[in-house]
Amino acid sequence: MLGGGGVAAVLVIVGVIIAVGVSGKTSKTTTGNAVVPASSAVTTALGKAAAVTTAPANFSTVTGPPARLTGSALTGADGKPEVLYVGAEWCPYCAVTRWPLTVALSRFGTFTNLQTTKSASNDVNPNTPTLSFHGASYTSTYIDFVPVEVQDGSRHTLETLTSAQNSLFESIAKGTFPFVDFGGKWAQKEASANPAVLAGLTPDAVAAQLGNSTSTIGSTVQQGADVFSAIICGLDGGKPAAVCTSPAVTGATSALASIK
Numbered sequence: 001m002l003g004g005g006g007v008a009a010v011l012v013i014v015g016v017i018i019a020v021g022v023s024g025k026t027s028k029t030t031t032g033n034a035v036v037p038a039s040s041a042v043t044t045a046l047g048k049a050a051a052v053t054t055a056p057a058n059f060s061t062v063t064g065p066p067a068r069l070t071g072s073a074l075t076g077a078d079g080k081p082e083v084l085y086v087g088a089e090w091c092p093y094c095a096v097t098r099w100p101l102t103v104a105l106s107r108f109g110t111f112t113n114l115q116t117t118k119s120a121s122n123d124v125n126p127n128t129p130t131l132s133f134h135g136a137s138y139t140s141t142y143i144d145f146v147p148v149e150v151q152d153g154s155r156h157t158l159e160t161l162t163s164a165q166n167s168l169f170e171s172i173a174k175g176t177f178p179f180v181d182f183g184g185k186w187a188q189k190e191a192s193a194n195p196a197v198l199a200g201l202t203p204d205a206v207a208a209q210l211g212n213s214t215s216t217i218g219s220t221v222q223q224g225a226d227v228f229s230a231i232i233c234g235l236d237g238g239k240p241a242a243v244c245t246s247p248a249v250t251g252a253t254s255a256l257a258s259i260k
Helices: 040-050 092-105 163-173 203-207 216-235 247-256
Strands: 082-088 109-112 115-118 129-132 137-140 144-151 179-182 186-188
Touching (some): 092 109, 115 203, 129 203, 163 179
Antiparallel strands (some): 082 179, 179 186
16 A cells, blocks of 8 residues: 655755655555546646746755656657656645646646545545646646556546556655656655645645745745756756746755755
């Protein structure tokens, strides 16, 4: 069974930044929540959050952290860098990670048909509000995004990994959700933040705070999005320049440079 618990030390940038990882395993039986199309409030808020790239370079809430990979480059069929996401709708650690991942990806392309839901109601961090990539589409000039939601909210099979995807998932993430492979060069193998920051909220309530970098939720999502954006900029040659040369993303790039 897949889930969360673990600790990791992280980035140094103008001081010491400490982060606690929250990924591991769980054996609970879970009960799924409804999955519905994302409201206009959610999609609009994601777009506004993606446009915010001037936040101070403070990465104190980023957990995991991302890890460098040394294998072959991961590319899509057209040769663009590929971002592979593997998760499950019941997973609270996936739930919190989808927010900054979606904001970051929205800086490089466009989503359609995003869904919203909550993590399992009787797992740890129950009912964590989130997005779902199941059935969504993503287009980008710069990268390919390949999301695989392996299980639904009740742990029933939803999508199936290819043999190549499963090999990466097992060898790098050891079968633990969430897993994000950024072009074969970086991996997010744990939650990007503590799911507890979203406790008791709906997806729309989270969305309402996304563009507010002074709120706990807004800054947490923004910091994670900046780190993911910096990684993607390193994959695609620093495009678009408006994103990759922004203060928030260049700050994240400096922070990532400290990871061996």
